[in-house]
Amino acid sequence: MGFGGQAEVAYVQSLFRAYYQKGYSNPYIPPQMERREYGYMLFGQRTMVRHLSLKDPSQLLDLLKNVAPAHVYRSAAIYHYPSAPMEEKGWIGADLIFDIDADHLETPCKASHDFRLCTSCGLRVSSDRCSGCGSDQLEDVKWVCDICLEGARAELIKLLEFMEVDLGIRRESMVVSFSGNRGYHLAVYDERFLGLGREERQEIVEYLTGANMDPSLHGLEAGLEPGEGPDYSDHGWRGRIARQSYTILSRLARGDEKTVKALEGLLGHRIVQSLKTSEDFWRERPRWDLLGGRAETRAKALKALVALSVESEKTHIDTVVTTDIHRLLRMADTLNGKTGLKASTIPVERVEEYDPLREAVAIPAHPETRIRIAYAPRFRLGEEEYGPYSDEEAKLPAFAASYLICRGVARLAERRR
């Protein structure tokens, strides 16, 4: 079904244009804006117009008003010649950027709300061929709900803590934004980090994701004596692992099912049972020496505890984004053509309370628009919930109508096939 036809493009584009004319006030402008590359994508097209340079905010505004693009991007990098071909741009440095996408998280809601549509007849299908018209032109539609977004927010909060507490990055240097769809972005503009190359950024990625960690280098190895090994108040990963290990042991003592299952997957039933009393000894400080009876058991338990701790403390960022020093990223405060929602900047101190499905709605409710919806699970937008819809017409506020059209599951009702 894709984006529908020309009528849909015209409808959504006019709403976007109206936003850039009236609603796009005091937007985020990246530092050194004249040294960045810009790009955009038009509705219904797959290629990006890029290698643009813009001198000042008014040029940007003119572009957005005139073109009303579906997606707007800017480079993380700053260049001597931002509009030159890639090899000739003259790379100076790049923001440190992070992308968290609920798509990459294992949220329990996916199975319940992602679905497949036939692009020729609009029927919802569950196999590799449309049961209605027999077409094999199918499209997987990824939906988003509060559970997805909470998952992404939790990862963002971990990321921000890593940034501030471990890497010592000041809040003023960080720009957090909603992606306008399923996740969050963070761009760090800090002169000290600007010049880092791909390999140095890879090191940061591995730090944030706990990849290639050798626990023995954090003092976590078999055969520790009482009082040895990381303590709760230790800095960095050491403290994280110590604190999270205690949390896991407490949950285990309480009989928390998920924890028992995760540990049993690594250790087997017998050892996990023997760990149920470990929490008692861990109250004052971690007792890595008191994890089960035999030396062999202790070594295994320690390894499992560390592995689970790292898994829950790490932040699930899209690792290739951060290491790509030429990357274009969505420009904060512009509209996302996949949803019509605004990729709003979020003050760091508001991250915990920010409600994207309400606060990122930037298109007005008027005009109410009648659309034909192929299929849509129930969704919340603004103050209200809508749907579910299945092969039916509905009259919705403009922001909800454009949301479904942008997602590719609805058309204007007036349009004749």
Add this chain to the structure above:
Amino acid sequence: MTSYDPYLLETMMSQLPFLRQVREYVRSLGLQLSDFADPSMSRFTEAAARRVEEALIYGVRQPSGRGLQPSEEEVISYPLAMALVAMLSSPKAVRRFAASEAERYGRILSTIAGERIRDVLLYLAGEVLGVEAQAEKPPYEFRVAVPQYLRLAVGLNEPRWKLVNRMVHRGYVYVTRPEMITLVKNGLEHHIRRRLEEMGRVDVPQFLEPYVERLKKILEKMEWRRTGPLSRLGPESWPPCMQALRARLLAGEPVSHFGNFSAASFMLRIGMTVEEVVEMYSQRGDFDPRIARYQVEHIAGLKGSRTRYSVPRCSTMQTHGLCIENGRLCGGVRSPMEYYRRMAAAKGGRNIDRKASQESG
């Protein structure tokens, strides 16, 4: 601004000729390159040439004791040695000279005793390398700002240098004294290399021509030594990652796209022919000799962009999960090729030894 003990500065100046103060001292003597043409200066010229020669031949494995006795000769010959390296206009010479000088300074640093070393390291980090570092409480004696730590440590391949294996807090990485020495040494190597690169091409004055000629000959011989024995060591001498890839390929087990690429570029680089490399892939379920051949030729630079692809470095292999046991078996090499070259050098040496003993026996 930190103030530094004048005695300390003096000690350092005589031993670390790249220091700004030393450069200023040499400049204050008003010496020009042409002044060295005078026969009375020949001992400095000789000293400079010797310094470069030793760097080229021994690299980081210089006989110990070398360079630990500072002298006016050392100080004055240093800029001339730099000029000589620049005259060779060879990136390899630049790399080798910088590495060898840095190694020497590393050795000097490890001989400075007690509390002194802390100030010396902080001075070098802050004033010479522009690295933000501070003294800390034991067990860590120093902390280094994260971005600068990354620049200094990114080429060091041991797992303990990885950021994920470090204690990191409020923008700093905590390091011990020996680690700080290694970081500073590494920083000095970059520093010297950068200064040489900035010098660019330097014309050779007539009086230095014989020296430059001699050094160029040495360099040529070195290149031959490096590339000569490259041809064909058996798979038992390949680095563990490549051995593992080879085993998987021969067993017809699935190998990632990047794994295929790495293995092919490695095999080509050690002198296997396109045919031989293609043959290695013949166990794959989806083997198509035509496509395989095209891909291998592409990697070899015979097709497409004509770029000959180089073998990925250890860090890249690690990123793709192809490194075996985090390099524990590899003795701190930075790339699979470096491992192979070392094996080749070791093998070459042994063969020669055996031959010699046969002849004598």
